[in-house]
Amino acid sequence: MWLFLLTEIMFFGGMFTAYLIYRIWYYPAFVAGSHWMIIWAGTLNTTVLICSSFTMAMGVYSAETRNRKALLRYLTLTLLLGIGFLGIKAYEWHDEWEHHHVPGLNFSTSDFTRVDPRYPLDKALPQDMAEKTQVYFSLYFLLTGVHALHMLIGVSILLFVIYHAWQGAYTTGHMTMVENFGLYWHFVDIVWIFLFPLLYLISRHQ
Amino acid sequence: MSTSTAIVLPPQETASLPKRSFLNNEYGLKSWLLTLDHKRIAILYLFTTVFFFTIGGTAAALIRLNLLTPGGELVAADTYNKLFSIHGIIMVFFFLVPIAPAVLGNFCIPLMIGAKDVAFPRLNLLSWYLFVTGGCFELYAIICGGMDTGWTFTTPLSTHYVNTNVVGAALGIFVAGFSSILTGLNFIVTIHRLRAPGMTWFRMPLFIWSYYATSIIFVLATPVIAISLVLLVMERAIGIGVFDPTKGGDPLLFQHLFWFYSHPAVYVMILPGMGVISEVVACFSRKRVFGYTAVAFSSVAIAVFSFFVWAHHMFIMGISNYSALVFSLMTMLVAVPSAIKIFNWSATMYKGSITFDTPMLYTFSFIGLFTIGGLTGVMLASLGMDIHLTETYFIVAHFHYVMVGGMVSAFMAGLHFWWPKITGRMYPEALGRLAASVLFIGFNLTFFPQFIVGYLGMPRRYHSYPPEFQVLNVLSTAGASILAIGYVLPMLYLTWSLKYGKIAGSNPWRAPGLEWQVQSPPLTENFPETPVVDFEAYDFEWLANQTKNEVQTVG
Amino acid sequence: MHYISPVLWQFLEKFLSRLPLFPPEASSIAPYSDAFFLYLLLISVFGTMVVIAMVVSFSILYRKDRHPEAIQIEGSTLLETTWTIIPLGLFLIAFVWGALLYFRIYNPPTNAMNIYIVGKQWMWKAEHPGGQHEINALHVPTGKAVQLTMISQDVFHSFSIPAFRVKREVIPGRYTTVWFEATKPGTYHLFCTQYCGTLHSQMIGEIVAMTPDDYQKWTAGSTSGSSLAQNGERLFASLGCASCHSGSADAHGPSLAEVYGGKLQMANGSVVTVDDAFLRDTILNPTMHQVAGYSPIMPTYQGQVSEDGLISLVEYIKNLNSNYRVHQTLNTSHVETVAPAAPAAGQGMVKQ
Amino acid sequence: MSAHKVNEVLDTEPTHHAEHMVSPKIYALIFGALLLGTGLTVAASYIEMGDFNAVVALGIACTKAVLVILFFMHVKYSSRLTKLTVAAGFFTFIVLITMSLTDYISRAWGLW
Numbered sequence A: 001m002w003l004f005l006l007t008e009i010m011f012f013g014g015m016f017t018a019y020l021i022y023r024i025w026y027y028p029a030f031v032a033g034s035h036w037m038i039i040w041a042g043t044l045n046t047t048v049l050i051c052s053s054f055t056m057a058m059g060v061y062s063a064e065t066r067n068r069k070a071l072l073r074y075l076t077l078t079l080l081l082g083i084g085f086l087g088i089k090a091y092e093w094h095d096e097w098e099h100h101h102v103p104g105l106n107f108s109t110s111d112f113t114r115v116d117p118r119y120p121l122d123k124a125l126p127q128d129m130a131e132k133t134q135v136y137f138s139l140y141f142l143l144t145g146v147h148a149l150h151m152l153i154g155v156s157i158l159l160f161v162i163y164h165a166w167q168g169a170y171t172t173g174h175m176t177m178v179e180n181f182g183l184y185w186h187f188v189d190i191v192w193i194f195l196f197p198l199l200y201l202i203s204r205h206q
Numbered sequence B: 001m002s003t004s005t006a007i008v009l010p011p012q013e014t015a016s017l018p019k020r021s022f023l024n025n026e027y028g029l030k031s032w033l034l035t036l037d038h039k040r041i042a043i044l045y046l047f048t049t050v051f052f053f054t055i056g057g058t059a060a061a062l063i064r065l066n067l068l069t070p071g072g073e074l075v076a077a078d079t080y081n082k083l084f085s086i087h088g089i090i091m092v093f094f095f096l097v098p099i100a101p102a103v104l105g106n107f108c109i110p111l112m113i114g115a116k117d118v119a120f121p122r123l124n125l126l127s128w129y130l131f132v133t134g135g136c137f138e139l140y141a142i143i144c145g146g147m148d149t150g151w152t153f154t155t156p157l158s159t160h161y162v163n164t165n166v167v168g169a170a171l172g173i174f175v176a177g178f179s180s181i182l183t184g185l186n187f188i189v190t191i192h193r194l195r196a197p198g199m200t201w202f203r204m205p206l207f208i209w210s211y212y213a214t215s216i217i218f219v220l221a222t223p224v225i226a227i228s229l230v231l232l233v234m235e236r237a238i239g240i241g242v243f244d245p246t247k248g249g250d251p252l253l254f255q256h257l258f259w260f261y262s263h264p265a266v267y268v269m270i271l272p273g274m275g276v277i278s279e280v281v282a283c284f285s286r287k288r289v290f291g292y293t294a295v296a297f298s299s300v301a302i303a304v305f306s307f308f309v310w311a312h313h314m315f316i317m318g319i320s321n322y323s324a325l326v327f328s329l330m331t332m333l334v335a336v337p338s339a340i341k342i343f344n345w346s347a348t349m350y351k352g353s354i355t356f357d358t359p360m361l362y363t364f365s366f367i368g369l370f371t372i373g374g375l376t377g378v379m380l381a382s383l384g385m386d387i388h389l390t391e392t393y394f395i396v397a398h399f400h401y402v403m404v405g406g407m408v409s410a411f412m413a414g415l416h417f418w419w420p421k422i423t424g425r426m427y428p429e430a431l432g433r434l435a436a437s438v439l440f441i442g443f444n445l446t447f448f449p450q451f452i453v454g455y456l457g458m459p460r461r462y463h464s465y466p467p468e469f470q471v472l473n474v475l476s477t478a479g480a481s482i483l484a485i486g487y488v489l490p491m492l493y494l495t496w497s498l499k500y501g502k503i504a505g506s507n508p509w510r511a512p513g514l515e516w517q518v519q520s521p522p523l524t525e526n527f528p529e530t531p532v533v534d535f536e537a538y539d540f541e542w543l544a545n546q547t548k549n550e551v552q553t554v555g
Numbered sequence C: 001m002h003y004i005s006p007v008l009w010q011f012l013e014k015f016l017s018r019l020p021l022f023p024p025e026a027s028s029i030a031p032y033s034d035a036f037f038l039y040l041l042l043i044s045v046f047g048t049m050v051v052i053a054m055v056v057s058f059s060i061l062y063r064k065d066r067h068p069e070a071i072q073i074e075g076s077t078l079l080e081t082t083w084t085i086i087p088l089g090l091f092l093i094a095f096v097w098g099a100l101l102y103f104r105i106y107n108p109p110t111n112a113m114n115i116y117i118v119g120k121q122w123m124w125k126a127e128h129p130g131g132q133h134e135i136n137a138l139h140v141p142t143g144k145a146v147q148l149t150m151i152s153q154d155v156f157h158s159f160s161i162p163a164f165r166v167k168r169e170v171i172p173g174r175y176t177t178v179w180f181e182a183t184k185p186g187t188y189h190l191f192c193t194q195y196c197g198t199l200h201s202q203m204i205g206e207i208v209a210m211t212p213d214d215y216q217k218w219t220a221g222s223t224s225g226s227s228l229a230q231n232g233e234r235l236f237a238s239l240g241c242a243s244c245h246s247g248s249a250d251a252h253g254p255s256l257a258e259v260y261g262g263k264l265q266m267a268n269g270s271v272v273t274v275d276d277a278f279l280r281d282t283i284l285n286p287t288m289h290q291v292a293g294y295s296p297i298m299p300t301y302q303g304q305v306s307e308d309g310l311i312s313l314v315e316y317i318k319n320l321n322s323n324y325r326v327h328q329t330l331n332t333s334h335v336e337t338v339a340p341a342a343p344a345a346g347q348g349m350v351k352q
Numbered sequence D: 001m002s003a004h005k006v007n008e009v010l011d012t013e014p015t016h017h018a019e020h021m022v023s024p025k026i027y028a029l030i031f032g033a034l035l036l037g038t039g040l041t042v043a044a045s046y047i048e049m050g051d052f053n054a055v056v057a058l059g060i061a062c063t064k065a066v067l068v069i070l071f072f073m074h075v076k077y078s079s080r081l082t083k084l085t086v087a088a089g090f091f092t093f094i095v096l097i098t099m100s101l102t103d104y105i106s107r108a109w110g111l112w
C-alpha cells in the first residue's frame, strides 16, 4: 500500500512543482487569486478532513480490537465527513464559477484589474499580471479537482468497506483492507493539509 | 555441434511433455482471460505486445519505405507524421516498456524466487486488462485520425496546433501507465515477501535485482507522466493555461514533467534486458557472473540516478545554461554503472566454458550494440556536441541502438532462453542462430548509416530530405527489410515449435536457477513443495551435484 | 567495371558522388566541434574495441571444445575499480570539454552583428538591422560574428545550420540567441529540426555565406526602405511610448537612452542585465520587470504589437544613444502625448 | 536451514507482524494537535509577517503531515522498510521539485 502512496506522492508532485514555479514567477497574480478563496470554507474543510482522519484512525483501532459496532460507527462517520467535504468543495467551485474564475470555460480578468473592495489597500493588478491569475486558477482547479477525485474514489471504496464491515468482515483479525484504506484516506488528508495553506493562506496578507 | 552445446534434451523417442502443467490445467478462452496464474498472464502479455509490435513495425516499414526517395513520394507529409508518432508511441508505451517486465518478469520472477505466484495475482490480471484498455484507446485514436505529435507530445504543438486525436492517444498512455504502476508494485512486494526460505538478497539471481530496480522506476516515475498527460488533456480540452505561453504558462514545464518520466522510462526499457543478459551469460559460460555485487548494485544505481538526468533531452530547448551543466554532469555519472555491467559480463566469459546457442548470440549482439548505443548516448550528453547532434538522425540511431539493438536483442535472448521452460519444447536451433545473425546484420545496416547521416545534419521527423542524403537512407531502408525478415523468422519458427519442436525436458541448458529445477512447462502452482534455497545464485557446482540425482518431472 | 554494365556503373557513380560522410566545416566553431567529436569518437572506438576484444578472445579461448570445465571466479575489486574509474575519467573529460564548447557556442561575442529570426509554421523570416527581410534564407558575411535573436510565433521550432555546427531552439514567447562566424563562402542548409507540425520538413532554407564585399552589395541591393530601427521609431511614437519615455525629468517612465547592455536595479531587489529578451518582456509584461523607483503604470502591449513590431521596437531601443530622437518624435506626434493610446484596448477581457 | 536464516528472511518482511496498537488516547491527542495546527495556520495567515507567512504556514502543514504519517498511518511503529519506502517517496518528490527549480531559478541569471 505504501508503494501505491508513493505513486500518489509523485502524481501530486508534478502539480506541486508547477504550482511552485508559477508562484515564483507570477507572485502578485497568485496573491490576488488566493484573495478570492473562501477562507471559512477552506478552514471548515480542513477541519472536516482532520475529523474524518481521526474517525478513520479510530475505525482501524476498532477493527484491531474487533469491535464491529464501533468500526461501523466510525466508518460511517468518516463517510459522512467525506461527503461533507465534497459538498463544501462543490459550493466553493460553484462560487468561483459565478465569479468567472474558471479558466478555459468561464474566465474573466475583470475581478483583478480593479481594486478588490474587500482589500482596499491592495492595488488593482495591471492587465498583464491579471492575465496570469488564470494560471493560478488553473492550478487551483487541477489540484483541488484531482484531490476531490481522490475523495470521491475514497468515498466509493468506503461504501464498499462499510458494506463488508456490516457483514462482519474485518473484525475477525483480517483487517488489511481497512488498514490500507485508512492509509489511503490519511494520505488524501495530508494532501489537503498542504493544499489548504498553499492555495488559501500563504498569500493572505501581501 | 553436439559437443559444443549445453543442450541436454531428454531422449526424444521416449520423452513426453509432463501430463499436468499450467498450459493444460484448464482449457477454454475463459480459463485464459480470467486466469490468475502469472505464467498465463505472461503469455497474454506476450500476445498483446507482439500484436502491438507488428503495428509499430508496420509503421516503421512504411517510414523507411517513404524515406527511400528524398522527395518522400510514398505518403503525404501529415501521414508520415502520423506514422512516426504511431511508431514511437506504440513501440515505447505499448511494446518496449511492458514487454520485458510484463512478459519475462511475470513468467520468471515467481519461479526464480521460489514463489507460487506474484503477491497480488488479481492485481496482475487487472494490469493486463488496463493495458489492453489503454491499447484499445490507442487503437481507437489511430483509427479515428491518428495523432501527429511525435511520441514526445511537445506543447504547445500538441495542445493548440494539431487537430488530430491527441486526447485519445494521451488517455491510452495514461491508462496503460496504471498498468505499469500496478505491475511494478506487484513485483516489489513479490520480491520482498515471497522469496523462498533461504533465498537471501544476495542469493537472488541478478535478473531479480534488475527487475527490482525497474519496478522502483515504474512506481516512482510513471505517475508524473500521468499527471503531465492530464494537464495536457485539460489544456487541450478546456484551455487552462499551464503550458500555454500566451496565457503565461511555460511550455517547457511540460517537457520537464514528460522527461522526468521518460528518461527513467528508458532505463525501464533497458534494465530488464540487463537482467536477462546476466542470466544468459552466466549460463552459457557456465560461470557465476563476475562481480555479482557490482552488477547488482549498478542496477540500483542506474535506477536511482536515472531520476537526476532528465533535462539532457532539453539542452537546447531553452533551459538555463547552469542547469544544463548539472544535468550533463549527472548524465555522465549515470553512464558509468552501465559500463560496469558491460565489463562484468565480458569478464564472466573469462575462463568459462562457452557455448554459442541462440540466446548467447543475441547476448553478444546486445553487448556490442548497447555499447555503441550507450557511448553515442555519452556523446549526446556532452553539452557542446549535443548542440550539433540533437534532433538529427544521430539521435534516432542512438536510441534504436539501445532500444532495438539493446533491449529487443535482450528480449529475444530471454525469449529463446526461456522458451523451453514456457512451452516445454525447443525452438529449432539452426534457424535460431540464423535469425540472430540476420537481425544483427540487418540492424547495423539499418541504423549505422543513420549515425553518419545524422552527423551530416539530417533532421529527424522529416518526411522529405535533401538528395545528398539519399544513399545512406537507401542503405538504411535496405537494412530495415533484412531486419523485418529477422523478426518474422522467429515469429514463424517459434509458432512452429509449439507443435513440432523437440521436447525440452526440465533443464535443457543445465542452468542453475530455481526455475530450471521444476518441470517445463511448470505446474500451475510452480513448485510441488516450497523449495528451500541452500545455494548461491549461479552455483554451478551445486548444480553438478544436483544433476547426479536427476530432476524429476511431476505428473 | 565499365564494360560489365553501363547502367550499373552509372548507378555506382551517382551513388558514390552522393555519399558525403562528413559535413562541410564552414564556421569558426566547426573545427572545435569536430575536434571534440573526434575525441568522443576515439573513446567510443576504444571502449567498443576493449569490449569486443574481451568478448571475441574469450569466445575463442574458452569455448567449450577447448575449455570444457569452467573455472569459477568470484570477482575482483581491483578490476571493478579500474573499469569504474577509467570510463568515469573519460566521461568527465567529455563533460568539461563539452561544457566549454557549449558556452562558446551559446555566448555571443559582444561585437556581433545582430539579425532577428522569426519562426512560424512553416517558414523562417529573417530581419536584418538594415530593414532587409528574407524568407527561408539568410545572407551573412564571412569573417564576422553574427548573432541571431530568435523567436517563434506559434510552436517550438529549431534553427539548425549543420555546416556551422550550431542549432538553437526557437521558442514561443521568449528570445533565444545563437551566434556563429561563417568562414567559407557558400550555400548551406538551414533546417527546422524541432518537430513543428505537418510541414515541418518543408521548413527549410538556405544560409548564404558571402564575402564581406558581396554582403555589402547584397544589403545595398535589397533594402526595402526603412531600417528596423526606423520602423521601431515609428512604432515608438504611434504606440505612445514616447509620452512616458521622453527622457525628461518629469516623465512617467525611465529614460531608455543607453539602457541596453547595462544593469538595472529592479523593484524586487534583483539586478538584471538589459538584453533583447528583457526589452521584449518588459513591453509585454511590464509588471514582471518593475524598475526600481517607478510605479507600475506602464500598460501591457500584449496582443497589440506583432513579433515583427516588437523586434523593431527592441532594435530601436537598443540603438537609442540619446533622447534626441525621442524628443523629435514627441514634437511631431503631439496627439498621443495626452493619454497613452494603448490602455483603452487593455481594459476588460483580452483573450484569444 | 538454520534458524538464523529464517530470521533474516522475516526481517525484511514489510508487514507489521508484531503489530503495535496505538491507543485511542494518542489518536485523540494527535487529533487535538491537528485541530490546533489548523487554527494556528489560519490565525497566522491574518498576521502580517512578510515572507514568514509562507514559512510558518508550510512549517505547520509539514508538522501536521508528519503527525498524521507517524501516528495515524502508524509509520512510527512500522518496520524499517516501510520507513524507507516513505522516505524514498519524499526524496523523489524533492528531487523533482529542486531539480526543476535549478532550471527556473538560474534562467534569470542570464547567459554566462
Ligand code: HEA
Pocket (backbone or CB within 6 Å): B152, B266, B267, B269, B270, B312, B313, B314, B315, B331, B332, B334, B335, B336, B338, B339, B340, B342, B343, B370, B371, B372, B373, B374, B375, B376, B377, B378, B380, B381, B382, B386, B389, B390, B391, B395, B398, B399, B402, B403, B406, B407, C043, C044, C046, C047, C048, C051, C086, C087, C090
Ligand atoms: C533503452 C533506452 C535508452 C537507454 C538505455 C539510453 C541510455 C543513454 N542515453 Fe539515451 N535516449 C533514448 C533511449 C535510451 N537512452 C531515447 C528513446 C532518446 C530520444 C528520445 C527522443 O527525443 O525521442 C534518447 C536520447 C538521449 C539524449 C538526448 C539527446 C537529445 O535529444 O538531444 C541523451 C543526452 O544526453 C541521451 C543520453 C544517454 C546516455 C548517456 C545513456 C547511458 O545510460 C548509456 C550508458 C551506456 C554506456 C556508456 C555503454 C557502456 C559503456 C562501456 C562499455 C564503457 C566504454 C569504455 C570506455 C569509454 C573506456 N539519450
Ligand code: HEA
Pocket (backbone or CB within 6 Å): B053, B054, B056, B057, B058, B060, B061, B063, B064, B084, B085, B087, B088, B089, B091, B092, B095, B096, B149, B150, B151, B152, B396, B400, B403, B404, B408, B446, B460, B461, B462, B463, B480, B483, B484, B487, B488
Ligand atoms: C522500442 C522501440 C522501437 C523499435 C523496436 C523501433 C524499431 C524500428 N524503428 Fe523506430 N522509433 C522509436 C522506437 C522504436 N523503433 C521511437 C521512440 C521513435 C521516435 C518517434 C518520434 O520521433 O516521435 C522512432 C523513430 C524511428 C524513425 C525516425 C522517424 C523520423 O524521425 O522521421 C525511423 C526511421 O528510420 C525508425 C525506424 C525503425 C525501424 C526500421 C525499426 C525496425 O527495428 C522495425 C523492424 C520491424 C518490422 C519491420 C516489423 C516486422 C514485421 C512484421 C511483424 C510483419 C507484419 C507486418 C506486415 C505483414 C506488413 N524509427
Ligand code: CUA
Pocket (backbone or CB within 6 Å): C119, C120, C121, C122, C156, C157, C158, C192, C193, C194, C195, C196, C197, C200, C201, C203
Ligand atoms: Cu519548424 Cu519544424
Ligand SMILES: [Cu+2]
Pocket (backbone or CB within 6 Å): B262, B263, B266, B309, B310, B312, B313
Ligand atoms: Cu534520457
